[in-house]
Amino acid sequence: MTVALAHDPVPATSAAVAARALTRRYGDGESAVDALRGVSLEVPAGQFTAVMGPSGSGKSTLMHLLAGLDRPSAGSVHVGGQEISTMGERQLTKLRRKHIGFVFQSFNLLPTLTAEENVTLPLTIARVKRPAGELDSLLDRVGLTDRRDHKPSELSGGQQQRVAIARALVAKPTVLFADEPTGNLDSAAGAAVLALLRDAVTLDGQTTVMVTHDPRAAAAADRVLFLADGRIVGDLAAPTEDEIIAAMREASAR
């Protein structure tokens, strides 16, 4: 299942995220629904992975399990070498502080905080100090230096999502999860957001897993996984947009 890409400098054994035979069943008895039916995968450190699939394919469930937001019915998940599916609430909180960054479709910024405060929120919560220069360069990178004191309500959708990306990057997590990050944005703003995610991977080696149904967004990734009916049905290394569309058609035809 492991796909070591030609340009990937990291060996497969040091996977940032690894899942083994994941299944997730909701409900029980006759009304039970299997969202995932045995998914195994490894995301090597520094790789940008996109997960695609039609609605109900299990892609969101997969991401929730990988991020420790949900527990698998069977199987295991490792993040940064630690088994997370058996972790308690406290350990999961620590895991989120150190190893996981989130970008949501609907931005989810705190309305009471300024852009800068939203960005530093994970550090404040974890009581971690970072040099001021680091924050400045992060804000500069997402292009919000002159908007740092604005409240989310005073920012456009694209700007809000850039704040959210900066927030996800600020703690330098082991893996960044992005859930349809361009879903609520127009194409220009979406392109800017994808460029930021791509830069983080290329420049900082930021491991990133992105769930999307937008082929253009998936084309920014190093690798695209296709899910259907709770199983991985395709795994393409650095596909183009056209290849992705073709693969999607093929996946839905099955």
Place this chain on the structure above:
Amino acid sequence: MTRIALKSLAARRLRTALTALAIVLGVAMVSGAFTITDTMRGAADSLSSAAYDGTDAVVTARTAFAVDANDWTAKRPTVDGGLLEQVRSLPGVAVAAADITDEAKIIKRDGKPAGDGPYFGVGFDATTPGAERLTPFRLDTGRWAAGPGEVVIDAASAEDQDYGVGSDIQVTARGEAHDFRVVGTAKFGSVKSMGVTTSAVFDLAAAQQLFGRGNEVDGILVAGREGVPAAELRTRLAEALPQAQVVSAAEQDRFTLEGLEQFISIIRIALLVFGGVAVLVGAFTIFNTLSITVAQRTRELGLLRMVGAARRQVLGSVLVEALAVGVLASVVGLVAGLGLAKALDALFDAMKISLPDAGTVFATRTIVVSLLVGTGVTLVAGLLPAWRATRVSPVAALRDATPGAGRVRLPSRAARAMASLLGRPAQAIGGASGGLARRNAMRQPGRTMTTAVALTIGVALVTLVTVVAAGLKDTTRGSLEQRIAASHVVTGADGWSPTGPQVAKTLADAGLAVTTIHQDRALAFGDKETVNTFRGDGWRFEWVRGDDAVAGRLGVDGAVVDEGWATEHGLAVGDGFQLTSATGTQLDLIVRGIEHSPVIDVTGLGPVTVGPAAYDRAFENEVSFYTLASGGDAARALAAFPDTKSRTTGAFVDENMQILDQLLAIFYVLLALAVIVSLFGIVNTLVLATFERTRELGTLRAVGMSRRQVRRMVRHESIITALIGAVSGMALGLVLAAGVTSAFSDEGLSFAIPAGSLIAFAAVAVVAGVLAAVLPARRAAKMNVLVALAYE
């Protein structure tokens, strides 16, 4: 629409319960107040009928004005015992017996008087056939007293002190202790004793001797022949006895049951006032909760409008919700009030205050008023939120609802500023949680303020009472210390009972310098007023006109009057006025000096002071309300007087301060209810806010916030809200107190900021905030991150 409203209530059971609780407490207080006082009144009525029903008429001495039974400064004139034979000879009279009802205290085994008063000392003529129908006392054991040295005591005191027939006990009538043998025990009607009272029943002649009546009696109790109506009997008696006064037993009221009724009325009013405050505070909570609910349901209301609901129907649905909560809360409150009354009844029992078992009186009025108040207030509180709900346009269904994003009005701006300021400590000590809590308190200042206002009301009243009480204590203490120019103060053992002339005489014989304070009632300018006289020079007036020399030279026509009274009647030094005593003696007096009394005069001085010579001419009351002594050991001199208490003037002043403190404590307890109700308001707002901020909470948890930090965040917001309420309440309370004290500044009422108390209130507010946050914080922390993030 009604069904939708009720379904939404049922779906949010916790919120409904919390909202209702705010009203439940207030209604419980109201229904409890009615039930307790109705029950007490029922008991009082049953005592009254036991005491007076068998007596059709009472023949007493003619008085110049009506002397109330519970007017304890007045001395009731007596009649000659010889009148009895004349009464007996009149047609229509079946039974007539002479009566004396005065004060006698039963001495306990530890040497102190039993009970807390009244202490009835009764002369009962058991030798007259049929006299038993004229008295409320019913022999429980033994027989009636038949001569000197014999006494019948109330069954409760007997039980308490393990006294019985044959026990040798001591009894005192404001003087030395006398030896008596218990020959019987008696009940007061059906109860062992009437409330906290004690009773000692003597033979008539023994009572005349004990109370120094000579051949006089207080009255003649009469029962008419069968077929003679009581009113007709009284008319006949009045015609035949022009020199006497004929009244009904209830009018004479020798067991001062009217005082009990007045006491019950005061309790009722006090409980109703505090219940009213609690209901008002509850109304704020209802208003706030419904406002938030309407704001949160903007989209749902828009949808209802889009599918064709009329404004009227939307209005109705919110009002139905309010009505349902109001009815539910009122019914629960009504029942809770009944429980409250029962609990208090049990408390009375535990305190050995025996009341006749008249059964709990649960009047229709209690039910109607409680339901009307609870439901009415809830409906009124729901009007504005309901009207706001009708303003929601159908388009709101399509928009992303962002509740509370309206214009920011001035009060909101003030609230935001307060939240910002009072949130600083939270931010400083609470880390990320504290900072977020402060922002959350600031984000909807209107809502924060309405939540806090509920607390403001209670805290403002507490502050007002504290400041005024401190001022009162200050001026009362200063005035007492200034006016009592003696080293010791002697009173009855209970700390307030008057003492008899023997006490002063014994002290004087022991070489002490004694001042006695006597009072009686007189008619002046058409009103009943208390007249004082001082025998001795241990009293210093606070002079407005005149000096200490004036007080010593009042003679037979001089008077010192209170400043307020002088102003009321246009009197200046040198002006004349007239007093009439109860026995009809007139005194022509000239104002020689004007004095100044404090706001609360614990010595209970009346507005007119005359010289002893004038007093002796017109008045008979020889008990001394306070006896001031210097220059010797008063306690040792009074060793033979068990019913006396001697202490230094300083200790006497402290005792009176403690009484004020106890009063203050009762106020605090009653106001605590209002504070508790406002806590429910905070809980409610926090629960609603948590619900509203579900997605934010999910985000916070996703970026690494621990459950503990979430709880701390909610807790800090709660504390900030409580502090806003407390601080604004204290400010309002101080302003009100400044107004009250300045209105009475002439009477020496001072205004001082009680820094220590204010700090304590703030600390209580913080604790209250912590308590209010327990439930909402737990709910917020328990939230499933994934579910929270998916929440729209």
